[in-house]
Each structure stands twice: as structure tokens, then as C-alpha cells.
Amino acid sequence: MDPTLTRSERETLKAVYRLTRERPEAQTGALADRLGVAPGTVTVTVKRLADRSLVDHRPYHGVILTARGRRAAVAAIRRHRIVERFLADMLGYAWNEADRLALTFEHDLPQEVEDRIYLALDRPGACPHGFPIPALEAVDIPAMPPLYALEPGDVATVAVPGSTDADVVAFLDTMGLRPGVTVEVREKHPFDGPLVLRVAGKDRTLGATVANQVFVRRLPGRVPTDPAAGAPATGVEDAESA
Secondary structure, rough: OOOOOOOHHHHHHHHHHHHOOOOEEEEEEHHHHHHOHHHHHHHHHHHHHHHHOOOEEEOOOOEOHHHHHHHHHHHHHHHHHHHHHHHHHHOOOOOHHHHHHHOOOOOHOHHHHHHHHHHHHHOEEEOOOOOOOOOOOOOOOOOOHHHOOOOOOOOOEEEEEOOOOOHHHHHHHHHHOEEEEEEEEHHHHHOOOEEEEOOEEEEEEOHHHHHHOEEEEEEOOOOOOOHHHHHOOHHHHHHHHH
């Protein structure tokens, strides 16, 4: 990762990357909302990134990443997810605490330290939330659809964003829907109706609003529905490398 980039520049690149997965361009207002800063601050940062050929920005239009900017954004996301994994696996922090804590020091790490952490963790495939850790020098990250996009018979592993409301996280936890857990969709009721999921041998019902806040990686085959046959694998690394 480019050591000359500032924290605000890296966070802006990450925000542009995520927003442009949903739309052609990232508007400065949307970037300001996502980053929690004033629009004028975003404008200044975007100009610096444009001067370095990391983004393209035309006045009154949105921001897009250049090829260099995309690599830099993916590298920043990779580091964040590796640091989250370190905090969870080595220091014992809960997965929903790791996101906030990683932001406090990830930007100060030399590349060599990031590389050593990754090796010490035995090259994990996913962060504690269940999202994939991209390869070094990757230019993209596989997209993960929302749980509600699945259809009956689909099997997937679960990922929950760090920004998810704490009450929603607590609710998901009561249902056994934690990062890395394997689920099978048993039923999907029409007209935005709820999903019936098989989770660890039990049927659970989840409404569309919450199901759209959970993301998944589809898997082939079917998950065992008989508890005697063995519970679904819940290790994030195993789920992501399968």
C-alpha cells in the first residue's frame, strides 16, 4: 500500500470504491455522508487524489477511480480487513468491535508489518465480519449479494457489516446468524415477505428489512438439516476458502 497516502485520502478512496459498486460515479455529497465530514473537506481531498491520478473528477459530476486508484482502494480495504482479523484472532476482540478499533491504527502500519500479520494469521480468507480479504495487488473484490437476494434451495455463508446497528446485531445473534455461519433458504414468501432459513439445524424466520442488511457468499450443494448429521461449518476462514 502506498505509504505516502494520508488517512483521509485512503478512507476517501475506500468510500469511492464502495459507492461506485452501486452506481457509476460517487457524488461528493454521498462521500461526505459516508465519511462523516463536510462536503468542502471531501472536495479538497478529492482534488489531491485527482492531482495524483488516483481519481477522475469533473466539476458538478461524480468521482470515479482510475486504475491506480482502484488498486490503492483495494489495498486499503485489504489492510483494514487483515487488521480486523488480527484484533479478533490474536487479541480477542469481538467481531463487531474490530472494525472501529482497526481504524485507529491501520494507517500507521508499514507494509512489512501488514505482510507479517497476514502470514502470522495463516493467510486468512476473510475478515471477522465474513467479507473476503483480497489478494495483494488485487484490483477488485468479489461482490456479495444481500441475503434477501437468495432463493429457496440456495446455500450461503453469512457476512455482517461492521456498521450494522447494534440492536440488529443482537437480534441476528439470537437467531444464530453470525459471520461465517452457513445458511440454507427454505422458503421465500412473496411481496417482500420473510425468508425461512435453516441455521444450525433449526428453522428461523427473517424479515426482508433485516435480510437486506446481511450479505452472503453463495455455496454449492445443500447444508445438513439433521442436527445429528453435523452442524454447518462456522469458521470464517473455512467458509471463505471453500
